Amino acid sequence: MARTPDTELSERRGYHHGNLREALLEAARRLIAERGPAGFTLSDAAKLAGVSPAAPYRHFKDREALLKEIAVQGFQALGRRLEAAARAGGPDGFLAMGRAYLAFAREEPAYYAAMFNTGHPGGGGSGDDPGFNALRQAVGRALGSSDPQRVTMAATLVFALTHGLASLAAPGSIAMPGGLDDPERMLDVGVHALLTGLGKAP
Known part of the structure; x- marks a missing residue:
């Protein structure tokens, strides 16, 4: 058999x-x-x-503990991907990181769902999150700024845009039933417009 x-x-x-x-x-x-x-x-x-x-x-001890461990593993795996993308991306490391984020959400749906749909923290703006720290550094280089508050705000906005596109592009998204045709292209355009606007801001 x-x-x-x-x-x-x-x-x-x-x-x-x-x-x-x-x-x-x-x-x-x-x-x-x-x-x-x-x-x-x-x-x-x-x-x-x-x-x-x-x-x-x-x-x-229970199902929640199992889900929490999966969420923690997911944030660790995502952090490694983002750090690798930042190193390989050069001056445009923040764009490479965004694409890596979209790829992770697409290729690891179980991790992604556990990370953001179970209420377990572990990333997305945490000062101890290596992925977000790498994004903050890449965004700071792109803006040519060392102002920590400004760079953190910009990195958080880039993260929010990337996470939103990844969620809308996910199979079965209720908010966008038809999905997104080219989330990577939308991300590039959105991040460029965002950082250009922030770069011109006083």
Whole structure:
């Protein structure tokens, strides 16, 4: 009999291989991608991981703890992408970061949904967030400004624009049912207009 994807997941990452925590996180990401953050239970994650309903409590006290860990991992993964984009982007690092952000939202829908739809903080303007710090530095270079308040405001506006476009471009968006044809192009135009306006501001 052919093995199902769920069976393969259980065999590859299951509790009997000593990877219960990782198996539960992987199962939860799959369920979030399919059903959304509110569309599954801890028992559903356990079933998909191939373990008993009681097994998840070895690592997570409840479903919210599991979601929080996925959100934290998502912010860490996004931060790494943004930092890499900033380094590779040169003078236009902020544009490269915006495109990397859009790509992350498109390629990692489970992480993205957990990060911004479960109420768990972890980025987007935090002074301790490496991704936002890299964006702030790139925006400061683009503006030719070292004023921390001005640069932080500009970086926050760029983040807000990027996050808004990523949310509208997400499959199944209620606000934009037809999706966006070219969010990358819209981002480039919007960020250029935003930074040009801020650069002219007194």
